[in-house]
Amino acid sequence: MSGSSAELHRRRTTAVARGVGSVVPAYVARAGGGTLVDVDGREWLDFAAGIAVTSVGNSAPRVVAAVRDQVERFTHTCFMVAPYESYVAVCERLNALVPGAGERRSALFNSGAEAVENAVKIARHATGRPAVVVFEHAYHGRTNLTMALTAKNMPYKHRFGPFAGEIYRAPMSYPLRDGGLSGAAAAARAIDVIDKQVGAENVAALLIEPIQGEGGFVVPAEGFLPALREWTAAAGAVFVADEIQTGFCRTGDWFAVQREGVVPDLVTLAKGMAGGLPLAAVTGRADLMDAVHPGGLGGTYGGNPIACAASLAAIETMRELDLCAAARRIEATMLPRLRGLAERDARIAEVRGRGAMLAVELVRPGTLEPDPVATATVAAACHRAGLLVLTCGTYGNVLRFLPPLVISDDELARALDILDSAFA
Template sequence: MTTRRSPRSSTRVPRPSRTRSKSPARTEKRQAVVVFDHGYHGRTNLTMALTAKNMPYKEGFGPFAPEVYRVPVAYAYRWPTGPENAGPEAAAQAIDQITKQIGAHNVAAVIIEPVLGEGGFIEPAKGFLPALREFATENGIVFVADEIQSGFCRTGQWFACEDEGIVPDLITTAKGIAGGLPLSAVTGRAEIMDAAHSGGLGGTYGGNPVACAAALGAIETMKELDLNAKAKRIEEIMKRRLVALQEKYEVIGDVRGRGGMIAAEFVKPGGKEPNSEITAAIAKACHAAGVLVLTCGTYGNVVRFLPPLVIGEDLLDDALDVFEQALAASV
C-alpha cells in the first residue's frame, strides 16, 4: 500500500494501460464515474458533480464535470418495499442501471461513503456494499470508499467499510485523522497509486510535515485510548435514549447510525414526509442551550450527532437531556 495526501484527489489518479486483466487499475479510456443518491464528496468542480444535494453545495457553481452518473443507495428507512429488502434490491437496481445506462466497461470508478454523512447518516442496508464491491471487481472498476467523515474510529471501527469486510481499491480520509490540523489522504493499491508520474499529483500544502506528524500522533492516541470501544459505548448510550424518545414522539421517524455517528430523522406525524421545520427548530433550541448539533440530509430533516469520542458519559447524558427538552418544546 502507498499513500498520497491530497484533498479528495481519488478522482485524479491516472489510468494505466489496458490489459485483459480485470485488475481495477486497468481503466484506460474509461470516463464514467458512478456515485449514489444522497452522497456528498466535496466542493471542487468534480466533487460537486459527485455530490447529490444542490443547496448549499452546488447552487450557482456549475457547469459541472461530465460523465458522472448517479444510482440508488440502499436507504433502508425509505426503501419502498421495506428495510428488509433494501440491501439486495437497491444493489440489483444500481447494478442494472450501471449495466444498461452506462455500460460496465465504460466505468472507471464507483465512489461511495460506507456511511453517508451530509446525506443524512444513511448506513446502506446490509448486502448492498458487498454486492457493489463484487460487481466492481468482476468488471475491473476501481471501488473508492469515501471515509472522510466515517473513518478513524468514528463508527466504532477504524473504517466503516470494515463492517461488511469491504476492502476498497482506494480510500479517502481526513477530518479525524490529524486531530484538527488540515490533512487529508488517499490510500490505495500500489499499482494504482504508483501510476502517477513523479510530481504528477500534489499541491503547495500537500504532505505538510507538521500535519503528518500530528496524524501519526493522533493515530497512536486512538490506539492508546481505544476510541473504537468508546465510539461503541457512545452508540449504546445514544441509541437507548433516542429510541426511547422515538417511542414517545411520532415525529422521530428513524434512529440510525454506528458508533459516534448517530442521527434522528424527523417526519410529519402519520407518515414519512420529511419535517425540516421541526428539525431546524430543535437544532436552534439546542444551540441556544449550548449543545452543538447539526442538521443534514437531502431533505434537511435529520439531526446528526458527532460527539467527541473522548466525551464523558455524564456530559453526553447532559447533552441528550438538552436535546430532549428542545424536542419537547418544538413538538
C-alpha cells in the same frame, strides 16, 4: 485582540464573505473534551466535533506536543521539493491501517475534496476509462469536480455550474425510504442502472460513502456494499470508499467498511486523521497508486509537516485510548436514549447510525414527508440550551450527532438531557 461574540459578529459582517455560513453566532475561545467555551464564557456541549474532525478532542496532549515540537523545527519545505520523514511515517501508518492484505501506497493532500479528486484521477489514469459512478444523497466536496459528485443542490451546487462531466448517479440503499429493500436487491437495482446507462466497460470508479454523511447519515442495508464491491471487481472498475467522515474510529471500527469485510481498492481519508489540522489522503492498492507517473500527484501544502506530526500523534492517541471502543460505548449510551425519544415523539421516523455517528430523521407524524422546519426548530432549541448539534440530509430533516470520541459520560448525559428537552 478579542471581544464579545456580538462584537465579533459585527466585525465579521464587514470582513467575511456572506457565502461563508456558521451554525451558531458564538465565537470559540477554547475547547477540549466534549465542550467548547465561547468568548463570552458560555460553555457549549459539543455534538459536532468540527464535523467529525476533533475525534481525539480539540487539544489532545499528544497532538499539542507534537505540533509544538514540529513548529520549532520547521513549518514547511514542500514534500515535492525537500521531503521529510513525517510524511513517509503517516503513509506507513495508513498503509497498515486501511483494510486489505496486499501492498498499499498512500499520497497526502489538504482536504477531503482534494483526496476525492485525486482518487478519481488515479482511477481514471489506471483504468483508462472516463466514467465515475456516485449515489443519490452523496456528499463528496465543494470543488468543481466534487460538486458534480455531490447530490444536493442547495447550498452546495446552486448556480455554481457547469460541472465536470462523465459523472453518473445510481440509486442508494436507503432502508427508510426504499421500502426496506434488502441490500442485495438495492445493489441489483443500482447495478442495473449502471449497466444500462453507463456501461460497465466505461466505469473507471464507483465512489461511495459506507455511511452517508451530509446526505443524512444513511446506513445502507446489509449486503449492499459487498455486492457493489463484487460488481466492481468483475467489471474492472475501481471501488473507492469515501471514509472522510466515517474513518478513524468514528463508527466503532477504524473504518466503516470493515463491518461487512469490504476491502476497497482506494480509500479517501481526512477529517479525524490529524486532530483538527488540515490533512487528507488517498490510500490503496499499490498497483493503482503507482500507476500514475511521477509528478502526477501532489500539491504545495499536501502533507504539511505540522499536519503530519499531528496525525501521527492523533493516530497514537486513538490506539492508546482505544477510541474504537469509545465510539461503541457512546453508541451503547446514546441509542437507547434516542430510541426512547422516538417512542415518545411521532416526528422521529428513524434512529440510525453507528458508533459515534448517529442521527434521527424527522417527518410529519404518520407519514414519511420530511419535516425540515421541525428539525431546524429542535436544533435551535438545542443551541439555546448550550448543545451544538448539526442538521443534514437531502431534505434538511435529519439531526446528526458527532460527539468527540473523548467526551465524558457526564457530558454525554447532559447533552442527551438537553436533546430530550428540546424535543419536548
